[in-house]
Amino acid sequence: MSDVVVVDYGAGNTRSVRAAITHVGKSSEVTADPGAIASAPYVVLPGVGSARTAMTHLNETGAATALRERFAADAPTLGICLGLQLALESSEEDGGVECLGLVHGTVVRLEAERVPRLGWAMVEPWGEAYYFAHSFVAQSPATVATSDGLSVAVRSGPFLGVQFHPEKSGDAGLEFLSQCLSLV
Amino acid sequence: MPLARLIPCLDVANGRVVKGVSFVGLRDVGDPVELAAFYSAGGADELVFLDIAATPEGSETMTTVVAEVADVLEIPFTVGGGVRSVRDASRIIESGADRVSLNSAALADPTLITAIADRYGSQAVVVAIDAGEGVVHTHGGRVATTTPTLAWAVEAASRGAGEILLTSIRQDGKRTGFDLELTSSVRASVSIPVIASGGAGSAQHIADALRVTDAALIASIVHENPSGLPGLRREIEALGVPLRPIKERA
Numbered sequence: 001m002s003d004v005v006v007v008d009y010g011a012g013n014t015r016s017v018r019a020a021i022t023h024v025g026k027s028s029e030v031t032a033d034p035g036a037i038a039s040a041p042y043v044v045l046p047g048v049g050s051a052r053t054a055m056t057h058l059n060e061t062g063a064a065t066a067l068r069e070r071f072a073a074d075a076p077t078l079g080i081c082l083g084l085q086l087a088l089e090s091s092e093e094d095g096g097v098e099c100l101g102l103v104h105g106t107v108v109r110l111e112a113e114r115v116p117r118l119g120w121a122m123v124e125p126w127g128e129a130y131y132f133a134h135s136f137v138a139q140s141p142a143t144v145a146t147s148d149g150l151s152v153a154v155r156s157g158p159f160l161g162v163q164f165h166p167e168k169s170g171d172a173g174l175e176f177l178s179q180c181l182s183l184v
Numbered sequence: 185m186p187l188a189r190l191i192p193c194l195d196v197a198n199g200r201v202v203k204g205v206s207f208v209g210l211r212d213v214g215d216p217v218e219l220a221a222f223y224s225a226g227g228a229d230e231l232v233f234l235d236i237a238a239t240p241e242g243s244e245t246m247t248t249v250v251a252e253v254a255d256v257l258e259i260p261f262t263v264g265g266g267v268r269s270v271r272d273a274s275r276i277i278e279s280g281a282d283r284v285s286l287n288s289a290a291l292a293d294p295t296l297i298t299a300i301a302d303r304y305g306s307q308a309v310v311v312a313i314d315a316g317e318g319v320v321h322t323h324g325g326r327v328a329t330t331t332p333t334l335a336w337a338v339e340a341a342s343r344g345a346g347e348i349l350l351t352s353i354r355q356d357g358k359r360t361g362f363d364l365e366l367t368s369s370v371r372a373s374v375s376i377p378v379i380a381s382g383g384a385g386s387a388q389h390i391a392d393a394l395r396v397t398d399a400a401l402i403a404s405i406v407h408e409n410p411s412g413l414p415g416l417r418r419e420i421e422a423l424g425v426p427l428r429p430i431k432e433r434a
Contacts, residue, residue, distance in 0.1 A: 015280040019255045049304065112185075114377045114398065116307040116346045119186030120229055120428040129428040131260055132186060133282070133307035133346075148185065168260045168282065170224065171431055 003184045004028040005040035007067070007083075009049070009057040017046045017080070020167035024178040034062035038069045041184040047081025047165065051107070051136075052094035054086055064100060071102045076158045078180050084154060084161030085136060093136050103156040105140025112148070121147045123164065128172040130164035137163065187428050189229040189399035190390065190417065191379060192406050194219060196265075197237035199245040217252045219410070224259050226413035227430040231261040232285065232349070232401060238266030247279050254280020262310055264349075273300045277308060285310040285349055288322045291331065294343050301344030306376075309347075311340040315366055316353035325353040333366070334373045341374040348374060349401065351381040359385030359404065362393040371397050387419035394425045 003026040006014050014030045021028040021044070028044075029036070037043055045067065058064040070077060079087045091097045091107035099107070110117055120129045123145050130147075138151040138161075145153035145162075152163040160180065166173035194201050200214040220231055233253070235246045243266055250263055263276045264285030273284045290297050290311050301309045314321040315333040322329060337348055350370050352363035362383040371378040380393040381401035393400045406413055417427055 013254075013277055013280055013282070015251065015254045015278075016258075016282075019280075020258060023258070050302075114185070114375060116305075116376065117186060118307060118347060118377050119189050119398065121186040129187065133260070133305075135306060135346075165260070168258060170258050173258060 001040070002027040002029040004042045004044055004181065005036050006030045006044045006046060007037060007058075007063055008032040009054045009061075009063065013048050014046055016167045017044060020174060020177055021181070024174055024181055026181050026184065032057070032061040032063050034066035037063055037066035038073075040070075040075075042181060043067070043070065043075070043077040045077060045079040045083035045086060047079075047083045049082065050094055051082065051085060051091040051097045051099065054082060055097050055099060058086070058100075067100055068102065071157065071159055074158045076160070076180075076183050079159065079161035080167070081134060081163060081165055084138060084163055087154070087156075087159055087161050088138055088140060091136065102159045103140060103142050103154050103161065105138055105142060105151075105154065107136050108139055110135050110137045110150075120169075121164075123147045123152055128176070130162075130166065130169040130173060130176070132164050134163055186398075187229075188394040188425055189379075190227075190420070190427065191230045191232055191399055191401050192223050192228050192413075193232040193234060193381070193401050193403050195234050195236045195403075196246065196249065197235070198242050199249050202236065216249050217256055220253050220261070221256050222410055223406070223413060224257055226410065227417050227427075228259060228413065229428060230259055230399070231257070233261060233263045234285075235263065235265030242266070243272070243275075247275055250276055250279040250281050264310070264312055268296075270296070270299045270303065273304070273308075277304055283308045283310050283346070285312045287312040287314070290340065291320065291322065291329070291336070294339060297340060297343040297345050301346070306344050306346035309345050310349050310379075311345040311347075312349040312351065313337060313340075313370075314351045314353055315370075321353055325351070325356065334370060337370045337374050341376045345376060347377045347379060349379045349381060351401075352383060355383030356381070357404075358383055361385065361389040362400070364392060364396055367393065368396045387416055387423060390416070391420045391423035391425045394420070
């Protein structure tokens with residue numbers, strides 16, 4: 001069994017996430033198989049595509065149920081970008097989407113000077129700059145880090161979600177990922 | 185606001201970096217993968233690869249290059265040149281690129297912008313505009329169209345582009361500074377970020393551009409001395425433009 005299961009929800013780029021996981025010395029596989037997701041030592045829910053498409057895919061494959069099961073069993077999951085947003089209760093994207101509900105809060109359209117919010121920004125209180133590319137943002141009481149006043153990390157039990165892309169954030173991102181994966 | 189970005193642009197033809205990269209410390213200056221890793225280590229915030237040959241055979245090669253780059257690079261990268269359909273965009277993004285850059289294909293069919301944005305999100309779609317004398321140009325800047333630059337920028341944004349890559353034809357290759365007036369006017373007309381391109385000859389030029397916009401594309405200034413990138417970043421910061429903190433590797 002691989003150290004990390006990267007959840008496949010049918011959209012785009014899991015290659016960079018896997019490359020970063022390899023870089024920090026862990027093995028990974030990409031799958032939507034509910035059994036593999038439920039039993040993996042660590043799961044990464046990556047961030048590409050739209051909320052509706054992603055949730056439809058997760059529900060149809062049974063991955064959504066598996067993610068809830070592992071959450072209930074206190075098994076660790078990292079959500080990246082859209083992966084963070086999917087863990088909340090609902091999203092405003094695509095006219096409103098019911099999400100996984102692992103973390104209290106909702107996802108709203110970003111109101112910033114420039115949207116999408118693209119580029120490197122400091123994350124506090126962690127004191128590092130990471131790479132962001134998003135048009136939606138969490139509003140959650142489970143917020144554990146912010147950037148420009150926005151919620152960019154949420155934690156609820158074994159789930160940690162980050163709005164930035166650790167796999168695209170150079171050395172700081174790899175260090176972050178390495179700390180997360182030190183659990184396995 | 186996110187920090188200003190410095191984005192080296194690599195011209196690629198048939199899988200090889202072309203045009204003026206000179207550095208004795210690299211084993212192979214024509215290898216896009218090695219050069220990408222080198223710029224990443226030197227503090228590039230992002231990279232752009234432009235497929236300047238963009239032939240059907242070249243596209244296949246480019247897909248391979250994209251996958252190889254994605255496996256070694258831990259910063260975002262954009263691929264442009266020869267993206268003419270959703271299928272082209274999918275091929276590139278699913279091989280590991282973060283974003284595609286559209287130029288004449290978007291001008292010919294603006295619905296392409298929306299189609300790619302719907303599938304991969306606005307952040308994955310850059311619209312490149314070659315601008316001169318108030319109008320958009322095609323064919324690498326050689327042919328003027330009748331489309332006004334500002335109107336096209338606004339339309340591209342409204343159709344779902346996540347960023348504008350704006351090249352001043354007048355300044356491109358001259359190394360006498362960016363066209364700040366053009367950059368400011370395009371940026372003021374849209375609410376998406378704008379990358380300034382064309383004219384970087386010094387840290388001062390880049391700092392001036394980053395004071396009026398979100399990112400600067402750089403080419404010859406860094407290609408003729410790839411190991412000078414960390415120094416260039418320090419100079420820009422000394423001129424009062426904060427960039428992301430880089431940990432110097434031992």
